[in-house]
Amino acid sequence: MVSTISDIAKIAGVAKSTVSRYLNGGSVSEETKKKIQSAIEETDYSPNPFAQSLKAKKTNIIGTVVPRLDSYAASQTLIGIDEQLKKANFQMLISNTSQKIEREIESIYSFAKQKMAGIILLATEITDLHLQAFADVNVPVLLIGQEHKDLHSLIHDDYHAGYKIGEYILEKGHRKIAYLGVTEKDIAVGVKRKKGFQMALEGRKDCEVRYYETEFNIPSAQSAAYKIINEFKPTIVVCATDNIALGVHKVAYVMGLTIPKDLSVTGFGGYEVTEIIHPGLTTAKFFYKEAGKKAAENIIDLINEKQLDQLTISKFEIIERESVDNLLKGTL
Incomplete structure (x- = not known):
C-alpha cells in the first residue's frame, strides 16, 4: 500500500503541515526531523515529485x-x-x-x-x-x-529540404509537376517548404508546375488528389507532408494507376510507414x-x-x- 503524508504524520505524532514543511525544506526542529525521518524509513515513503514541484518556488x-x-x-x-x-x-x-x-x-x-x-x-x-x-x-x-x-x-x-526535393525530381526528368501544399499560415510547412521547392525550379521554362492546397489529414489530401490527377494529369505530385503523400498514394491505387510508372509521389517527414508501404515513398526525412x-x-x-x-x-x-x-x- 502506498504511504501518504497523513501516514507519516500519524506515526511521527506531528501535524501534516509539519511533515509537508519538512519535505519542502522548511524550518523544523531537530527532534521533529528525526521523528519524521524515522517514519519515512518505516513506511518507505516516496514524495510525489509533481506535488513537491508545485509547492516549490522553482519546479522541475x-x-x-x-x-x-x-x-x-x-x-x-x-x-x-x-x-x-x-x-x-x-x-x-x-x-x-x-x-x-x-x-x-x-x-x-x-x-x-x-x-x-x-x-x-x-x-x-x-x-x-x-x-x-x-x-x-x-x-x-x-x-x-x-x-x-x-x-x-x-x-x-524546411527551405533546404524543399529545395533538395525540387532538385531531385528535376534530375529524374519530371517537367509536369503538381505541388500539393498546406495553408501559408503555417510558415514552416506552408511557406518555407514551398519556397525552397520553387527556388529549385526557378527559371525552368521547360516545366509546367501547378500549386494546390489541402489540409494536413489524409481524407482532405485524397479529395485534392482526385482533382489534380483528373484535371492536370501530372507525372509527379510533390506533397508537403508524408500524410498528404499517403492520401495521393491511396487515390492512385483506387484509380488504377501504378506508382511510379503512371504517377510519381514524394513527401516530407520520413514517417516509419513510408518505408512499409509499397512502393516505398521517397521523402525528405526530418529527425x-x-x-x-x-x-x-x-x-x-x-x-x-x-x-x-x-x-x-x-x-x-x-x-x-x-x-x-x-x-x-x-x-x-
Whole structure:
C-alpha cells in the first residue's frame, strides 16, 4: 500500500503541515526531523515529485503544448523531449490542444500558474495572442517547428529540404509537376517548404508546375488528389507532408494507376510507414526525436540562464525509395 503524508504524520505524532514543511525544506526542529525521518524509513515513503514541484518556488517540470497527439512528428518529438528531460531530472507535462489556438493560449497561462520551469510549444502558427501570452507569463519559452525573431526557436530545415526535393525530381526528368501544399499560415510547412521547392525550379521554362492546397489529414489530401490527377494529369505530385503523400498514394491505387510508372509521389517527414508501404515513398526525412532531445537541452539552458543561440536548425536527409520514376532512363 502506498504511504501518504497523513501516514507519516500519524506515526511521527506531528501535524501534516509539519511533515509537508519538512519535505519542502522548511524550518523544523531537530527532534521533529528525526521523528519524521524515522517514519519515512518505516513506511518507505516516496514524495510525489509533481506535488513537491508545485509547492516549490522553482519546479522541475516543463509544460509542453502540442497541437495534436495523433501525429508521427509530434509523438517522436515528445519522446525525444521526455527522454532528455528525464536524464536531467526534469519532467514533462503535456497539453494537447486539438489544433485550437485558443486552447494553446489557455495552456500557456495555465502552465505559468502551475509554476512550470519552462514552456515548449510545438507550434504551427504564432499569433499576436501567443506573443502577448509569452510576455505576460514571464516564463522561459521555446518554439519547435516555427521561427520567430523575438523567441528562441528550434526548426527543421524546411527551405533546404524543399529545395533538395525540387532538385531531385528535376534530375529524374519530371517537367509536369503538381505541388500539393498546406495553408501559408503555417510558415514552416506552408511557406518555407514551398519556397525552397520553387527556388529549385526557378527559371525552368521547360516545366509546367501547378500549386494546390489541402489540409494536413489524409481524407482532405485524397479529395485534392482526385482533382489534380483528373484535371492536370501530372507525372509527379510533390506533397508537403508524408500524410498528404499517403492520401495521393491511396487515390492512385483506387484509380488504377501504378506508382511510379503512371504517377510519381514524394513527401516530407520520413514517417516509419513510408518505408512499409509499397512502393516505398521517397521523402525528405526530418529527425524529430533528435530535435526533441535538442529542444529539451535548449529549454534547460534557458531556465538556467545560459547563453543560447536564438535559432537552432535540425538536419534532414533525402530518402530515395521507389515512388519516383526516372523519366530520363535510356535517354543518356
